Amino acid sequence: MPFCPYCKKKITMSKAFCSNDCRDNYFHYISIQTPKPFIKRLYTVHNESEREIEIIKYSKLHNMKLNLLRKKISKAAVNMGYIENTTPQHNSFADNVAD
Numbered sequence: 001m002p003f004c005p006y007c008k009k010k011i012t013m014s015k016a017f018c019s020n021d022c023r024d025n026y027f028h029y030i031s032i033q034t035p036k037p038f039i040k041r042l043y044t045v046h047n048e049s050e051r052e053i054e055i056i057k058y059s060k061l062h063n064m065k066l067n068l069l070r071k072k073i074s075k076a077a078v079n080m081g082y083i084e085n086t087t088p089q090h091n092s093f094a095d096n097v098a099d
């Protein structure tokens, strides 16, 4: 039984994703770029409320979904050592995906 690559739900053989939303999110997520200098600036220059504003600005500028951008940013920040990994379970594509 194959799994939806985005949410890991079981799907039938004939489908690539369980839903159009998952397909859209999957391709949207992998297209999001989070350049290291941007992440670095977020976590070294900005405080929490400024960071929030920067993230929203960035998502609008690049036409990205805010929740997916947030996920990608926190993943990059974990990888770069700015924050600890607080994701309790690695059960969806967005939490698992390698950069």
Ligand SMILES: [Zn+2]
Pocket: 004, 005, 006, 007, 008, 009, 017, 018, 019, 022
């Ligand atoms: Zn899915």
